[in-house]
Amino acid sequence: MEKKIEGIVKLYISEIDKAETSGDLIELKVKLFGKNGELTSLMKQLKDVPESQRPLMGKAVNEAREALEEKITAKLKKTEDEEQHQRLMKEKIDITIPAKTSVVGNLHPLNLTRQKIEDFFISMGFEICSSPEIEFVKYNFDMLNIPHDHPSRDIQDTFYIRDDIVLRTQTSAGQVRLMEKKKPPIKMLSPGRVYRPDEVDATHTPCFHQVEGLVVDKNITMSDLKGVLEAFAKKFFNENTKIRFRPSYFPFTEPSVEVDASCSGCGGRGCRICKNTGWIEILGAGMVNRNVLSACGIDPDEYSGFAFGMGLDRITSIIHGITDARVPFEGDIRFLKQFNNQEN
Amino acid sequence: MKLPISWLNEFVDVSDIPLEVLEDKFLNIGFEVEDVIYFGKNIDKVVVGEIKSIRPNENSDKLKVCELDVGRKDLVIIVTGASNVSEGDRVPVALDGADLPDKHITACPLRGVMSYGMLCSGSELGIDDNIIAGAEVNGILILPKDAPIGEDIKKYLGIDEYILDISVTANRADCQSVYGLAREIAVGLDRPVKAPDIHYECEKFSNEKTPKVFIDAPEICTRYTGRIITNVTNDKSPYWMRKRLLMCGIRPKNVAVDITNYVLLEVGQPLHAFDISFIEGNIHVRKALKNEKIKALNGEEYSLDENMLVIADDKKSLAIAGVMGGEYSGINDRTSAIFLESARFAKQSIRNTSRKLGLMSDSSLRYERGVDYDSIDIGRERALNLFYSLHVGKIADYVQNVATLKPEKKNIVTSAKEISALLGIEIPQKDIVRILKSLNFSVKSQNDKLTIEAPLYREDIDNYTDIAEEVIRFYGYDKLDSTLMASSRVSVGARSKENQFINTLKQRLCALGCYEIINFSFISEKACDMLNVPDDSDLRNIVKIRNPLGEEQSVMRTQLVSSMLNTIALNQSRKNTEARLFEQSKTFFAAENDLPYEREELCVGIYGENEEFFALKGIVESVMSVIGADYTIARSQAHYLHPGISADIIIDGKLSGRFGKIHPKVAKNFKVKNNVFLFELYLSEIDFSENIVKYKELPKYHSVDRDLAFVVSDEVSVGDMLNEIKSVGGKLVEKVVLFDIYRGEVIPEGKYSAAFSIKIQPYERTLTDEEIAKITDDIIKSLSHKFNAVLREQ
Incomplete structure (x- = not known):
């Protein structure tokens, strides 16, 4: 019997080694462990073995069974995995075939910029406000300390509806409305559409967009203006962005400044975007003119404030490298699709 | 400037x-x-040279071979065709490799003789007689004998600037x-500034005819001064003066006129020189008569009105004040005596006159900006100095100085503390005083108090904030701190509810594949006609712009549809085969005696082969689900939509929006292809109260699906049947889906079959078969009763 066991083990180990498919192995399994399998019948024959030898023989048969079983199972697992892999690889597809896209639209780049700006100032405690686009001369000019003989009031620079009603030429008109209604502390941001009679060309549109900011409270300083705008520029462009103030003039602020940000295209070294100056003009700002505060019923000796206004269209164009002011107003779907990186 | x-x-x-x-x-x-x-123009490697010898070119009758001294060791040989040069002449020499405004010079053989450059004419150097005499001669520019040999020509001509x-x-x-x-x-x-030279000497002048100045319009002319220059020789002005005028874009004329222009540029005071021989009697600064005619120096005749100011004598007007002289004021080379005006006119008046007449001059532009009280004197005195020092004439001791209103000097009282508080940094008082004094402000300090008086030419200075600006301008904006409103109370930042809501709507539209567009707010007045809008429609209640840029942009839009159609037309013309677009903007409706009504609106436009009414309806329903308001739809009366394929959206009995296919007539008007669908929503008409979703417990019991198909008359709408099924089924009918509509052989003419899948969802216990059958039976009975619907047996 011992010899028989040895023979079976030897034979089947070589059979298992020779087996190529999981089918072969299952067949061997049946031949060994099936109802009439060779090891099964050996087990059956154990009862005929003399009692004295039985434990030894039993052990030998069991060891042979375990060894063979382990070998078959291990090989079977490996073979089955390989066979499945081969089957799956027959389902192989060309993964470079273009995707089936779900069409998702996008906001206009101008409004993407606008939301980004709004989000920053909301985080600084600003309220987003709006005011009429068709406005009284009183709010658009008079209360903003714009002299009656100021050229910006000319029909060359302002669209008129009536003698006393215009299409607002600046979002600053909303400042005055708010200050008339609300008393300090005021922190507001008013984005919106403004109008000026410029013929359409690559750098002008008669209809464009501004974002106006206003803070009025006790002891607001020009250093506060610088701090807030610097924080904005860092958030909006990048951490390394610097800003610089240049003296300028607006009737509704005093002192007035133009604010430049260091060019994020070149880090201030000079490039095409910044016309080699290293700086990009981003907005106009200043301390709210005392006359404007007074006109709105706010005591300029008790309160001070700052205001700033930026051109949304301009900033959007700078960020995205849009070189023609007309294009964003055309609504060409190929233009719009560029802003969520989808193919045309 | x-x-x-x-x-x-x-x-x-x-x-x-x-x-x-x-x-x-x-x-x-x-x-x-x-x-x-x-x-300096594009001139390089051109120097002064002297012609040492000239010999003919043996191979050509016309060409000459010149040997030139250009300040180098060796003479340079240049072949020229010019006939106006002789030995000993000094001329501009373009050397080998030289650049001229229009050409580049390289050595090359001319008829067998190597030429190492070119002799230049004035026009080849791009200059004229205003730069140097002889520049306009037809031939080589012959320079004066004292021109230094070898000197760069730009430096010599004084154009290296x-x-x-x-x-x-x-x-x-x-x-x-x-x-x-x-x-x-x-x-x-931090360097000293020199004042303009105003030295001159006067001569006794006695002439009974000397005019006196009278100001008849003191509100426009607050000061007028006049002087007389006699024995005038009105030649050309010196080259340095002509060059400077040219650099600033003014053509030189004669010395008297050039001096007035020069002074305008140098000290900013417009002056006018009158030929005294034209002046009859006295000078009157008066308003023009209605329709008074004057022929200006540009040769045009202008018709004036009573708001315009003229300079006149006893008989006639001589000039349009501050704008342009008339024919009886012109200075020419025969002028022997000049009446020189230096005055101040109100800027608004000058601007109005200039705009009304369509006549601008350097003088009017300058007056429009504003001329200060002091510069009247500096300008006049500087001009007299130039008349005197350039020997143009003799300065008469005649002085007219009529002032109607002297400006008041303003005192501003402030302190270093007040200025520092505005700027947010400490600026020492001594720095403030130093800066202001260097700007010619007078400053008196008394302990902390500063009493400041601005020079008369600083009319922009009004209060301490202006002083703060002057200080920080020179102290340096880079010295400001960056602080974050430490003094201000913390506030809550937020968008308005309406704004937030519109953002949510836009997000939904993007998710539905729509792209946002932005159009101008003004459109053509013809838009309403193109949209087929009836005469009595609200959409014709337009706000017109008085001074539009053109007809296409002449009125404020009352709807967003026409802009959308124009955008679609543009896309279609550019072969963009499909698009889903939306715009969210304001529309404007005229209101009596008030600002126009501004309404927030939304407009969606879709087109393309795969688009259809029900695709649009899907967008509508998705958008309406964001709004959350109960709404119904009804057949639309909109004249720009297809009458059979369009619907109105009604909320609380109010028209709140519209959607449907574009009317073919309108499609034609806007040149869009027919398969265009529009959806308008009048956001300002809708109440957007935030809808907080209430959780509904998930069902524990299985639902049952039953499919029912009915044959009904074409008159019956699917919507009516859907509503009926839901209402009969009550709470237990969770969902009804239309899954088929069929018209064909087995269905009689004028009828159709509609198949519904009904989901019955119990919440409290499992329903028995009988209970479920009762629900479906009730539905079948009710549809049969209400719509004459016949159940199709499976």
């Missing part, structure tokens, strides 16, 4: 300061250099001149 560096240098020494540094200095004190212009083009803000009329800018930059550079 053009600023030639050499001219600036006469007032402040900037000779050692590189251009970029100077630009930066100007920028830091508020004057942006918009451009740096080089007056940079001009800064500086933008001056509207409040700084006093800086619209070389001297004005010099005053500023001198402080920026």
Whole structure:
């Protein structure tokens, strides 16, 4: 019997080694462990073995069974995995075939910029406000300390509806409305559409967009203006962005400044975007003119404030490298699709 | 404002300061250099040379071979065809490799003789007689005998010069001149500024005919001064003056006129020179008569009105004040005596006159910015100095000085503390005083109190904030701190509810594949006609612009549809085959005696082969689900939509939106292809109260699906049946889906079959078969009763 066991083990180990498919192995399994399998019948024959030898023989048969079983199972697992892999690889597809896209639209780049700006100032405690686009001369000019003989009031620079009603030429008109209604502390941001009679060309549109900011409270300083705008520029462009103030003039602020940000295209070294100056003009700002505060019923000796206004269209164009002011107003779907990186 | 560096240098020494540094200095004190212009033109390697010998070219009758001394060791040989040169002449020589405005010179053989350059004419150098005599001669430019041999021609001609083009803000009329800018930059550079030379000597003048000046319109002319220059020789002005005028864009004429222009540029005071022989009697500064005619110096006749100011004598008007002289004021080479005007006219009046007449001049532009009280004197005195020192004539001791209103000097009382509080940094009082004094402000300090008086030319200075600006301008904006409103109370930042809601709507539209567009708010007045809108429609209640840029942009839009159709037309014309677009913007409706009504609206436009009404309806329903309001739809009356394929959206009985296919007539008007669908929503008409979703417990029991198909008349709508099924089924019918509509052989003409899948969902217990059958039976009965619907057996 011992010899028989040895023979079976030897034979089947070589059979298992020779087996190529999981089918072969299952067949061997049946031949060994099936109802009439060779090891099964050996087990059956154990009862005929003399009692004295039985434990030894039993052990030998069991060891042979375990060894063979382990070998078959291990090989079977490996073979089955390989066979499945081969089957799956027959389902192989060309993964470079273009995707089936779900069409998702996008906001206009101008409004993407606008939301980004709004989000920053909301985080600084600003309220987003709006005011009429068709406005009284009183709010658009008079209360903003714009002299009656100021050229910006000319029909060359302002669209008129009536003698006393215009299409607002600046979002600053909303400042005055708010200050008339609300008393300090005021922190507001008013984005919106403004109008000026410029013929359409690559750098002008008669209809464009501004974002106006206003803070009025006790002891607001020009250093506060610088701090807030610097924080904005860092958030909006990048951490390394610097800003610089240049003296300028607006009737509704005093002192007035133009604010430049260091060019994020070149880090201030000079490039095409910044016309080699290293700086990009981003907005106009200043301390709210005392006359404007007074006109709105706010005591300029008790309160001070700052205001700033930026051109949304301009900033959007700078960020995205849009070189023609007309294009964003055309609504060409190929233009719009560029802003969520989808193919045309 | 053009600023030639050499001219600036006469007032402040900037000779050692590189251009970029100077630009930066100007920028830091508020004057942006918009451009740096080089007056030298594209000329390189052209020098003064002397012709040592001339011999004929043996191979040509016309060409001559010249040997020139150009200040080098060897003579240079140049072949020329010019006939006006002789030995000993000094001429401009373009050497081998030289650049001229229109050509590049290289050595080359001419008829067998090597020529190492070219002799230049004035026109080849791009100059005329205003730069040097003989420049316009047809031939080589012959230079004076004392021209230094070998000197760069640009240096010799005085055209090696940079001009800064500086933008001056509207409040700084006093800086619209070389001297004005010099005053500023001198402080920026901490260097002294020299005053213009105003020295001259007068001669006794006695003539009974001397005019007296009378101001009849003191509200427009607050000061008028006049002087007389006799024994005038009105020749050409010197080259240095002509060059400077040219650099600033003014054509030189004769010395008298050139002096007035020169002074305008130098100190910013417009002057006018009258030929005294035309003046009959006295000078009157008066308003024009209605329709008074005057022929201006440009040869045109102008018809004036009573709001315009003229300078007149006893008989006739001589000039349109501050704008342009008339034919009886012109100075020419026969002029022997001049009446010189230096005056101040109100800027608004000059601007109105100039705009109304469509007539502009350097003088009117300058007056429009505002001329200050002081510069009247400086300008006049400087001009007299030039008449005197250039020997143009004799200055008579005749003086007319009529002032109707002297400006008051303003005292501003402030302190270093107040200025520092506004700026947010401590600025020492001594720095404040130093800066202000260098700007010609008078400052008296009494302990902490500063009493400040601005010079008369600083009409922009009003209160302490203006003083703070002057101080920080020169103290340096870079010295400001960056602080974050430490003194201000913390506030809550937020969008308005409406704004937030519109953002949510836009997000939904993007998710539905729509792209946002932005159009101008003004459109053509014809848009309503193109949209088929009836005469009595609200959409015709338009706001018109008085001064539009053109018909296409003449009225404010009352709807967003026409802009959307134009955008679609543009896309279709560019072969963009499909698109889903939306715009969210305001529309404007005229209101009596008030601002127009501004309404927030939404407009969606879709087109393309795969688009259809029900795709649009899907967008509508998705958008309406964001709004959350109960709404119904009804067949639309909109004239720009297809009458059979369009619907109105009604909320609380109010028309709140519309959607449907574009009317073919309208499609044609806007040149869009027919398969275009539009959806409008009048956001301002809708109440957007936030809908907080209430959780509904998930069902524990299985649902049952039952499919039912009915045959009904075409008159019955699917919507009516859906509503009926839901209402009969009550709470247990969770969902009804239309899954088929069929018309065909087995269905009688005029009828159709609609198949519904009904989901019955119990919440409290499992339903018995009988209970479920009762629900379906009730539905079948009710539809049969209400709509004559016949159940189709499976």
